[in-house]
Amino acid sequence: MTGEQWTMTVDTDICIGVGQCEMLEAEVFHLDDDTGMAVVIGPKTLPTDRADAVLEKCPSGAIRKAPRTPTPLEIHSSSDRWKANPCSHLR
């Protein structure tokens, strides 16, 4: 498995639209052209080091990260039951 992934969010009450986030991670952050505030786009997630880099750059503190909630498939396939005997359901 790759490193931990974080879901990124922007608090638009605090954001002042400087755009350091978009400069660093244009696939995940975008300055909205009607409001001037940052919005999270695309995969909306970043690995730890890049998430921390964006947090550090954001001048207003509007960007937050939260541990990414695993998808049902991920929960399912990480279960020990399947690791031990992946084909047990076929018996």
Added chain:
Amino acid sequence: MAMDLDIATPKQYLDGVPYEKFAAMREAPGLTWHPYEDNGFWAVTRHADVKEVSKQPDVFSSGIGHTNLWDLEADALEARRSLIDTDAPDHTRLRRLISKAFTPRNIRQWEQVTRDIAGELLDEFKARGGGDWVDAVAAPLPIRVILSILGVPLEDADHLVELSNYLVEGTGDQATLQPDAFGNTTELRLLPFGSPASHALYEYGEELGRARLAEPQDDIVTLLVLAKDEGDRLSASEYRNLFQILVFAGNETTRTAITHGAMALADHPDQWSRYRADPALLEPMVEEIIRWASPVLHMRRTAATDTELAETKIAKDDKVVMWYASANRDPRVFDQPFQFDIGRSDNQHFAFGGGGPHFCLGAFLARMEIEVLLEEMAAREMVLEPREPAARAPSNFVNGILSVELGVAS
């Protein structure tokens, strides 16, 4: 402190930025206390320390004493206050009002206008075989673009360029304007840059605002004047100071970057060839030009409380001055900092500021203008050549070039 580390006397900047003095301060422990008029300031010269100051706007205030080296009385501070010398929450309100006009995509809408202007200026420069780059290209391009974005009619461009030049003059030692120039009756100390040209800009901004209120258009002045009209979103003083700072910042700084960039490319033709061979170098070249130029040499903050930085105790109300020109040559961050290298990756320069909430509003605009200009130069296969040494501005605030003769290789 030894006199030979004086970085404040404006006249020395006629010979260039005193980089060796900044280097000495970067190597000395802590922050350097620098005498200045009746007071003094902490000179912050290392990249990491400039970053730290920028990230603590509550401690290192932009509003308490404004952002230049000098001290102002309370009424002057209030009369001259604009976006740049305001703290939260007023700064937040003002910035949020204007930031949408400067997003990357909204700025890209002006790309064609920029390209048309750049092309026209370059064609003329090339046809004449060269000339004063500042007068012919570097000054008119940004002013015409910012005036288009603001919504100022083209026929008024020359007048606003003239006014803007007088404001720059106000950051140096000498003033050539009489206090009552442009019909000014306000005490100079109550005007931005202490210049009567500010009065003229105020008047112009107010007149244009009235015109846009009557007939709204899709431009920044309309955006601002409609906000002012709503009552509590933008006061009359905030409006005119914001108009003034947009004219100045959108004009003078980019002019400086474009001039230093052209001089660097003329002095380092190998770098221009490098870009011509690999157009993907456009973006890093633009960043390197901006680092190289460091158009804004410093910005001042005032300690809101007792604090500490670089193991130096700072007292409440001490002035703390970030020297971007020094940070941008810090060998701790930049490999061979005095090398003009258009291929620098991850260029962490602070020419737009150290990364706090006052980070340059016009950063995307500046980049777009410089990119477009360089693309149009390449499209015309223009190779610039040095001719005469530049005439510099005697200013410790802006890395200004008043004129420079450049040639076009044939």
